[in-house]
Amino acid sequence: MFVKKYYEEFVRDDKRRTKGRTITETDIVLHAGQSGDFFPHHMDEEWCRTQPFKKRIAHGTLIFTVAIGLTAELVNEVSITYGYERLRFLAPVFIGDTIHVEVTIKEKKDHKKPGMGLVTELVEVFNQHRQLVMICEHLLLVNKNEI
Template sequence: MSKTIYYEEYELGSKRETTGRTITETDIVLHAGQTGDFFPHHMDAEWCKTTEFKQRIAHGTLIFSVGIGMTADVINPVAFSYGYDRLRFIKPVFINDTIKVTVTITEKREYKRPSHGFVVELVEVFNQKGETVLICEHLLLVEKKSQ
C-alpha cells in the first residue's frame, strides 16, 4: 500500500503494531546460509543443551530483519530509511517463539537540507510472553510539505 505522509504530518506518540510471526528452524537455517553465521548457538542443538538457554537461539540479525520486515507494510513515496541506531538484542528468541512489533514515533528533528526532516521511530520487538527481545531506533528522512 502506498500512502504519502509528509514530515509535518507525523505525530509524536503515534503507534502501529504488527500481527505475529512464528520463528521456525527453517528461518534460522536459511539465515545461517545467507549470512555465513553457523555458530553453534544457532545450529548445534546438542551443544546448546550445555548452555544457559538449553536450546538453539535465533540470530539477532534474523530477528532484526524479520521484525523490520513486519513493519514494512506502507510505502511512503516522500520518505526513506536513513538507517538504524541503538540496536540492542535484549532477550533470546527460540525456535517456535512468535514475535510482534510495535513502532512508536518518538522524535522529529531538522535535517541539514531544509526540504527534509528526520522522524525517529522506536521499534520494539516482543515475544509471545510480551517480553522485549529487540529494540532499536529507525531514522526516516522525510520530505516536508511546506518549505
C-alpha cells in the same frame, strides 16, 4: 500499498503494532546460509543443551530482519530509511516463538537538507509472552509538505 505521509503528518507518541510472525527452524537455517553465521548457538542442538538457554537461539540479525520486515506494511513515497541506531538484543528468541513489533514516533527534527525532516521511530520487538527481545531506533528522512 503506496502512501504519501509528509514530515508534518508524523505525530510524536503515535503508535502502531504489527501482526505476529513465528520464527521457524527453516528461518534459522536459511539465515545461517545467507549470512555465513553457523555458530553452534544457532545450529547445534546438542551443544546448546550444555549452555544456559538449553536450546538453539535465533540469530539477532534474523530477528532484526524479520522485525523490520513486519513494519514494512506501507510504502511511504516521500520518505526513506536513513539508518538504525541503538540496536540491542535483550532476550533470546527460540524456534517456535512468535514476535510482533510496536513502533512509536519518538522524535521529529529538521534535517540539514532543505525541505527534509528526520523522524525517529522507537522499534520494540516482543515475543508471545510480551517479553521485550529487541529494541532499536529507525531513522526516517521525510519530505516536508511545503505548500
